[in-house]
Amino acid sequence: MNKNILLSVDDLKVYFRGADGRASKAVDGVSYDIRREETVCLVGESGCGKTVSALSILGLIPQPPGEIVGGRILFDGRDLLPLTDEEMQRIRGNRVAMVFQEPLTSLNPVFKIGDQIAESIRIHRKIDADAQRQRCIQLLEDVGIASAEERLNAYPHQLSGGQRQRVMIAMALSCNPELVIADEPTTALDVTVQAQILKLFKVLQQKHNMAVLYITHDLGVVSAVADRVYVMYAGIIVEQGQTAQIFREPQHPYTRGLLSSLPTRSKRGQRLYSIAGSVPDPAHKPVGCPFHPRCPHAVQTCRERFPKMCDYGKGHLARCPVLYTNRNETA
Amino acid sequence: MTPQASYQSEAQPLDAPLAPQKSRWEEFWLLFKRNRLAVAGMVIFALFFITAIGGLLLTSGVDPVLDPSLVRLQEKMQPPLTQPNLDSLSPGQAPYLGTYLLGTDELGRDVFARMLQGAWVSLTVGFVAVGISVLIGIFLGGIAGYYGQNHIRLDHLLLTGTLIGGAVMIAVGRITWGSGLLVFGSAYLLFLFFQSQRQIESLPPSIQIRTFTIDTLIMRLVDIMLCFPTFFLILTVVALLPASIYNIMVVIGLTSWMGTTRFVRAEFLSLREQDFVAAARALGVGDLRIIFRHMMPNAVAPVLVSATIGIASAILTEAGLSFLGFGVPPPHATWGNILSDGQNYIFDAPWLTFIPGIAILIVVLAFNLFGEGLREVLNPKLRER
Structure with missing residues (x-):
């Protein structure tokens, strides 16, 4: 096995059983690798299984109703x-x-932030109170909070949203983890703060030599942070590759749809593209390719057979045999 | 100076805190202060506390300053503020302050001293009973709220049955059968304790049948307890047990935990889904630490409120029991039995009834107002804007 691979998720299946006993297939056979010190983005619409697949890495799926199949x-x-x-x-x-999505609710309102940052250190490292305190101050300075020493005694409600997210990041970094999972860490923040946080992630990642699994639905964020991208749709990975490959030569109709629905300057004044239809209910997924009801290129096989990953070279894979054969025929 | 410049000069450094640097307690106090009645309640609460502790010091010991059980038959049923007839009393019998502040009762005992002694009883009964009920409530409510969705498996039920059955058999004299069941039960308990999840899953499926959830068990128990008319339940228990102040405290505590359980469960159900709990778990915090360090401090607010009001009702219950003669045994004074003794002389010595009655009224009212005030401060939804 490649020594360089830190985390390897292999054919992960997480189902949620509803009250009627039907399994809702939130994650249905997802595989991805994260190398050391690399930033990997998991992109997809709400409800496509991004968060569930990340939570299962930490074993935080509530069981029942969840079940890792x-x-x-x-x-x-x-x-x-x-x-x-x-x-x-x-x-x-x-x-x-x-690092969670909502910095506003992810901090315990009744404790000082110093205590909350120190908690993880206290659990995982055997160091005395003074060293803990020094470490907390160091961490707060690392994440760019000024007058860190005084801020240790602040309660979460005394901080702004951006500061709270910085505190959350400090908490995540407190034990020098090898992998940080960031679940839409900038979604609840405004754009300027978002840019600061993204920059902070880059800086910290280099400083602490950690890998980041970045979960987002924002393609702008992806292009800013990712080394490699995995695009998820309805519980499966539909396309994966280097960031540049995905943005320049998207191969899956879903990725293409996503990218063409981004507003750009050249499309000024035109109606924005949107992918027709909506995400399938995870309990009643279509047979065959889960994207076929919304796909402009769908053919009969798409309705019958689950698509295979097709290799475009240099680690760029897309789960659409139809476009793959089309391309090869025209080439 | 241009507006631009003045803005520049007054601008705070970027890192200045955005919210006012006020501690939680200062904030609470500011809000609490606005409710006059609650403040009055708190003041009376504090006075009652001091009085009760002072009363304990003054009325206990071998030679108390104020002797609540000193009988002076020649001075019986003196109204409040009468001067004692010092000629008929021996020097040791004279009241401490040179006057019967609250009069004397039908045996010539100083009502002031008896009220002080009773205040301590009321205070301890109130606090200990509520302490017991809050502990039970937090424990059961916490389990129901946090672990409630887990099912009790059939083997758990069988195990409980085996252990209880074994104990009963030993109790009725079938030692061999009983100890056999107990040994089997404990062995299985040990097995469950030390086996991993996977090995338990390999048990025969018929034993793994899930029956009902822990939440169902605890909440139906609460419903059952709420069905009993509590006061009569307490009366029955007290009639069976030897009369003592400790039994009363425990019995009142054991019959008043249901409200707290419901509160705590409700709080835990909502807290469990909060992001900060998930965040704590993602940091590797264990279940117990999450329950007690992270969730409990967020759940104490309603518990505190119901505890304050619970103290009032415990005091009332104790007074009621003493009034009916089931409470604290006679030589010891409590507000309830002063009231109960006094009612025989309500026309000749009305102060014997009115003084403890009004004292109970004021204290219970003060606790209730204080509790309501706390509720208003701690629950932002009830705050007036």
Whole structure:
């Protein structure tokens, strides 16, 4: 196995059982790799399984109703799924940390932020209170909070949204994790703060030599941070590749649709493109390619057979055999 | 100076805190202060506290300053503020302040001293009973709220049945059968404790049948307890147990935890879904730490409110029990039994009834107002804008 691969999710399947016993296939056979010190983006619409696949890395899927039906999650060569709760707790926050979407609600309102940052250190590292405090100040300075020492005694409601997200990042970094999962960390922030946070991620990533799994639905963010991109649709990966490959030569009709619905300067005054239809209900997915009801290129096979990944070279893969054969025929 | 420049000069550094640097307590106090009645309630609460503790110091010991059980038959049923007839009393019998502040009762005992002694009883009964009920409430409510969605498996039920059955058999004298069941039960318990999830999953499926959820178990227990008319339940229990102040506290505590349980469960159900709980879990925080360090401080507000009001109702219950003669045994004074003794002389010595009655009224009212005030401050939805 490649030593350079930090996390390898292999054919992960996470289903949620509804009250009627039907399985809602939130993640249905997803595979992705994250190399050390790399930023990987997971892109997709709301409800396509991005967050669920990230939460299952940390074993945070509520079971029941959730159920990890199959697959492996190899972190540093070790499968995380069969681990017990205690073993998982030693990994969470310590080697894999997570930054959540809503900085406004992700901090406990009744504790000072210093205590909250120190908590993870207290759990995972055996160091005395003074060292903890120094570490907290260091972390707050790292994430760009001025007068860090005084800020340790602030309560979350005394901070702005951007500052809170910085505190969340400081909490995630507190034990020098090898992988940080960022679940739409900038969605709740305004654009200027968003840019600052993205920049901060880049800086910290280089400083701490960590890999980042960045989950977002914002293609602008993707182009700014990602080394490689995985595009998800309805619980599966439809396209993957280097950021430049995905943005310059999108191969899957869904990725193409996403990119052409971005407003650009050349499209000024025109009506924006939108993908017809809506995301399928994860409990009643269409047979065959899950995208076929919305796909402008759909043919009969799309309705019958689940599409295979087609290789475009240099790590660029897309799950659309129809366009692949079309391209090869015209070439 | 141009507006631009003045803006520049007054601009705060970017890192200045955006919210006022006020601590939570200062903020609470500002809001609380606006409710006059609640402040009055709090003042009376504090006075009552001081009085009760002072009363304990003054009325207990071998030779108390104010002796609540000193009988002076020649001075019986003196109205409040009468001077004692010092000629008929031995020097040790004279009241401390040179006057019967609140009069004397039918045995010539100083009502002021008895009220002080009773205040301590009311205080301890109130606090201990509510303490017990809050502990039970937080424990059961926390379990129901946090672990509530887990199912109780059939083998858990069988195990409980086996253990109880074994204990009962030993109790009725079938030692061999009983101890057999107990040993089997404990062995299975140990097995469950040490086996991993996977090994338990390999048990025969018929035993793994899920029955009902933990939430169902606890909340139906609450419903059942709420069905009993509490006061009569307490009366029955007290009639069976030897009369003592501790039994009363425990019994009142054991019959008043249902409200707290419901509150805590409701709070936990909503807190469990909060992002900060998920964030804590993502940091590797364990279940117990999440429950007690992260969720409990967020859930105490309604518990505190219901506890304050619960103290009032515990005091009232104790007074009611003492009034009916089931409470704290006679030589010890409580407000309830002063009231109960006094009612026989309501026309000759009305102060014997009115003084404890009004004291109970004021204290209970003060606790209720204080509790309501707290509720208003702690629950932003009830705040007046």
